[in-house]
Amino acid sequence: MAKKGQKRNFTFKTPKGAKYEILFRKPDKRHFDDADGICTSPKEENPKIHINPKLTDQSALNTAVHEIAHAFFWNKTEQEVTKFANTVSRFLYSYCGWRKNENECAKPAKSKRDTKRSGK
Numbered sequence: 325m326a327k328k329g330q331k332r333n334f335t336f337k338t339p340k341g342a343k344y345e346i347l348f349r350k351p352d353k354r355h356f357d358d359a360d361g362i363c364t365s366p367k368e369e370n371p372k373i374h375i376n377p378k379l380t381d382q383s384a385l386n387t388a389v390h391e392i393a394h395a396f397f398w399n400k401t402e403q404e405v406t407k408f409a410n411t412v413s414r415f416l417y418s419y420c421g422w423r424k425n426e427n428e429c430a431k432p433a434k435s436k437r438d439t440k441r442s443g444k
């Protein structure tokens with residue numbers, strides 16, 4: 325499926341040994357309503373994070389922090405993870421002015437979305 329010369333997907337390992345892969349793919353609407361990102365259980369054989377590729381910079385940053393936080397801190401509540409991710413992304417994006425580079429992860433954003441989600 326991956327084109328020649330394309331970057332490999334980003335992977336990381338949690339301290340508990342779960343090896344995650346991050347895919348820029350819209351989470352399945354049938355299962356996750358309208359979530360911008362999802363994180364599967366670290367107990368699954370090949371745990372994954374999906375991030376909607378069509379998010380604005382700010383939403384993409386927030387979603388990435390949010391989903392990675394779930395992977396590392398699976399037992400934290402949705403509210404704890406949301407507060408954490410909102411704080412990190414507000415600091416980096418709004419206060420420090422961090423922005424995405426122009427690369428294949430930085431496709432133009434279609435619409436501004438808020439950070440509400442129903443997937444984990």
Ligand SMILES: [Zn+2]
Nearest residue numbers: 402405443444
């Ligand atoms: Zn969540």
